[in-house]
Amino acid sequence: MRRRAIQMILTAVAVVALLMGVPGAFMGSAMVWNSEQRSLDARALSLLRAVDRRVTEGQAIPQSVVEAWAVPLASDQPVAWTRVAAPGEQDGAGAVIVAGDDVDRPKMTSVQSSALGTTVRMEVSAWPAIRKSATVVAMFGGGMLVSLIVGWALANRLSRRLSAPLIYLAAQAEQIGSGQVRARVRPSGIEEIDLVQDELARTGERMAGRLAAERQFAADASHQLRTPLTALSMRLEEIEMISTEEEVRQEARRSLEQVERMTQVVTELLDANARAGGQTAAIHILEVLNALREEWEAPFERAGRDLVFTDEAAVPVLADEAKLIQVLATLIENALRYGAGVTRVVARRSSNKRGVMIEVSDEGPGIEDDLAPDIFQYGVSGHGSTGIGLALAHDLMQGMGGRLELTQRRPPVFTVSLAAIPASLDPDRVMPEGPLVSMGRRSRRF
Template identity: 65%
Template sequence: MRARAVRMIVSVVAVVCVVMGLPGAFFASVSIWASEQRDLEVAAQRIVQSIDRRNAAGESTDAESVAALVADQNEGRDELSYRILVPGHNLITDETEPTGRTMAAFAESPSGVSVQLTSSASGATARILWACGMFGAGMIGSMLIGLLMARSLSRSLSAPLIYLAAQAEQIGSGGVRARVEESGIEEIDLVSEELARTGERMAGRLAAERQAAADASHQLRTPLTALSMRLEEIELISSEEEVRAEARTCLEQVERMTNVVSELLDVSKRQNGGQTEAIHILEVFNTAREEWEDQFKAAGRPLVFLDEAERPILADAGKLGQVLATLIENSLRYGDGMTRVWAHAGSSKRGVIIEVSDEGEGIDEALAPDIFEKGVSGHGSTGIGLALAHDLAQAMGGRLELKSNIPPVFTISVAAIPASLDPDRVMPEGPLISMGRRSRRF
């Protein structure tokens, strides 16, 4: 948007400069040429009047006196030739021919005196070029000023829109704490206020849904548990095999129903609980370092955190911390050497990549394509950790991938926002909660 706004404003300024500047330069050139021509005609008329006065006074009109009159009216012209006809005298001429483009003027008196002047147009041409140069410089200066103003205006427009997009993303993810400062642009502020009201309405609906889910969990699980216990009791105390078989069958159905209810409630929680906010990566890294640093020291292995992105991201701090914990725990159990957690800018400059790697043997080639499937494990574990981490990354709008299996390199892709935008303005700070060796705001 910023580039589009700059191009549009600069294009308008360029059109105005061309529409106003070129005609202005043309009319200025015509005016300068007409002024020079008029000055030459006035000089010719004055020479005619001077010769008439001389004739009336009985003074001689020879070539030398005429040359002096012409010199008085020359007014700094470098090259000027003339043809003067005085009645009773020979034609008086100056045979010097001006070079280049010329302009001529003719004047005649009733007594028969006629003067024709021919002057070089180099002075007029120089003045015209100077005027055109001034117009060109003005056009270029106007375009530069327009460019600077366009860039300033585009920044003032794009920043509120970025905050507005962050607010909309928060509301779309179920969050309602997103508040931004007024931008001063009425339309954007109206949209921001409407988003805030929408977030409050969604918060009420989500709270009602979550309460309904909690009530359903209590109302369904309690009788199902009691029913299971009763069926188990019947199976134990009954002496008839048919009754015991029927009790076992009913017990299996009840257990299946209990699992279905649990899964449905868990899905509802995952769908309604996805919230992202603008956070600093170092906050998540510091939490992970406090959790795993001692365990790595006990194992005699280094654990390194690097933040080369130095940009705030849009993510769920809790989910991102769980994903990192899964990857770091797997590296501690099954990896070797140094474990490095490295955050750097993505290729698109709109995202941040967090890489978790170690120097272990890696992941088998046949196992790598299905590493995020539930139940898939190369070390006899449950195979749930990476699958859950993959789902958590997707829930907060990110992506967890296996970049390299030997050595093992996992990447977490998350969205980034410009470093100039303070996350505390997108998501205001909450109360300060003690976290042991350090404090953190939620």
């Protein structure tokens, strides 16, 4: 905006300077030329009167008189070549008197005649008049240049006064967008900008009220949801401890893991900041696949379908293990509910060897063409569900710095892209060995 304001003001100043300066320079130089011409005419006319006076008195016209008038009175005037023709020259009875040296071009000429028949012709060099005219033009040009410099200085100052309030206003909007809803800046003195700033301040106040209400709701909902989940966790732990049947203890352990994951999901749903900025670490994909296999093998067996896990990458990745399990669990659950045939979860290296892609696919009918572009939008579902699962999974992947994409519609293939960890930074070799505390299932490899 500053550059545009400076350009507009300088354009206006330049137009005014040209409209006023060019005609002024032309008129000034013309006035100087006319002044020099009038001065030469006055000299010639004065000499003509002196000659007529002597002719009237019957006196002769001496050479000295003509030479005296050829020499100027002022030092800045040039010496004139003068020719005086006395009356009767046409009959051969008159006299012609010439004084001064011939003048080269360019020159100024003045011819004066009287009723007595006397003619005076004066010629002077035009260079002094040209120099004076050039000086006038240069003065006008300098004035135009000074006007442009002053206009640039004023435009620069005015542009700062106009742009600074807008910069402050943008900073206030950025502060409100970053969560500082009560950010304020001083008034600018420009009515339109102050109106926008006041409205922005009122918007920030309304946002502050809404955020306070949402935080209160999140706190209440978190308390109301965590209390029964905590009681359920304690009950499942008690069942696991007092039961003597291994199958019951195993089911209780799995249920306890589901409750813990549900508690974490509830926490993330109620905390948008935690959902957007996850804590990533170097993890093994095999650990994640083991957890998913233990959780989903039984449901797939009851449905008479196969669930196949394959780790072709064999490298650690940078991710949040709990959130990655939640994302893959959402895709596996959708494959179980809406897909068909064999469901495959395959982890492989990307083409550039810098990332890992985990593909979840089944042999079902896939995603409809009109639904595919909006499949990760909240509330979008092709089977009458809430449409939250895939949208939440997409947000969780973005929070980890990864991507969740629908790479194939029929049969459906969802791809999770993560950054791979170089082998030199393998967490099993970089981290020092220490005591291992297990609270729940033990990791196993297959």
